[in-house]
Amino acid sequence: MQQQKQLTTRQRMVLNTIQRMTARRGFGPTIREIAEAMDINSPNGVVVHLRALEKKGFIRRNANLSRSIQLVERKPAKKQKGLPLVGQVAAGPLTEAVEQAERLDLGKLFDKSENFMLEVRGESMIEAHICEGDYVVVSKQAMAEPGQIVVARTPDGEATIKYYYPERKKVRLLPANRKMQAILVDEVEILGVVIGVVRQIDD
Numbered sequence: 001m002q003q004q005k006q007l008t009t010r011q012r013m014v015l016n017t018i019q020r021m022t023a024r025r026g027f028g029p030t031i032r033e034i035a036e037a038m039d040i041n042s043p044n045g046v047v048v049h050l051r052a053l054e055k056k057g058f059i060r061r062n063a064n065l066s067r068s069i070q071l072v073e074r075k076p077a078k079k080q081k082g083l084p085l086v087g088q089v090a091a092g093p094l095t096e097a098v099e100q101a102e103r104l105d106l107g108k109l110f111d112k113s114e115n116f117m118l119e120v121r122g123e124s125m126i127e128a129h130i131c132e133g134d135y136v137v138v139s140k141q142a143m144a145e146p147g148q149i150v151v152a153r154t155p156d157g158e159a160t161i162k163y164y165y166p167e168r169k170k171v172r173l174l175p176a177n178r179k180m181q182a183i184l185v186d187e188v189e190i191l192g193v194v195i196g197v198v199r200q201i202d203d
Contacts, residue, residue, distance in 0.1 A: 006056060013038065014049040015058055018069055028069035114140040116192070118151065118161075125149070125161055128176035130197055136161065137196035142189075149194040154185050161194060 007015065017037050021029040031043045031050070040046055050069065053059045062068040120134045128149060130136060136151075144150045150164040152173060162173035162183065173183040 007053075007058075011049050011052050011056075014046065015053055018059065019071060022071055028071070030069075034069075115195070116140060117198075120161065124175035124177050124180050126177050128163075130161065130176070130194075131199070133199075135198040136194045137198065138192035139195045140192045144190050144193050151191040151194065152188040153191060154183065154188055159191065164188075164190070 031046050034046045144164045153159050165172040171188050
């Protein structure tokens with residue numbers, strides 16, 4: 001239906017008549033049949049619209065056949081992925097946001113088979129701008145570098161998001177909240193490293 005916006009009202013009516021008659025009989029109508037179905041006195045009045053429909057790619061015709069009108073299967077327009085990237089904006093002093101013809105596909109940034117998402121609960125990472133209700137994108141891996149934000153499972157079976165600091169005999173899981181204490185454990189199972197945060201801001 002979106003593609004028919006390029007047609008005039010009369011062209012759309014002719015096309016709908018062709019579609020209806022073709023669907024009912026299994027083959028296309030003649031010019032005279034279209035004229036009769038639409039109460040058009042002269043077949044030439046139909047021909048003008050058929051030429052326009054053919055030029056716009058909705059039908060094809062063969063001059064050597066009486067029933068030459070065939071519908072062209074039109075594929076729906078491919079939907080662009082991602083969100084429009086329309087420019088840059090400063091979080092400090094005001095700068096101009098310059099419009100660009102780019103699109104940013106978040107799937108390309110994070111859509112890998114080893115990645116997964118978790119919904120955040122609690123406020124232990126708020127100073128790292130990870131808040132309750134956010135979704136973190138996690139790269140599934142069993143190793144991490146000191147200082148990375150990880151999803152780790154502690155010996156008691158709890159999964160948590162913290163900064164990871166391995167020490168000589170212990171592992172320190174450090175929250176990003178000065179009101180909370182670090183977790184010090186003998187060992188942890190690293191489930192992955194946080195690589196992104198998705199947040200929906202309430203109205």
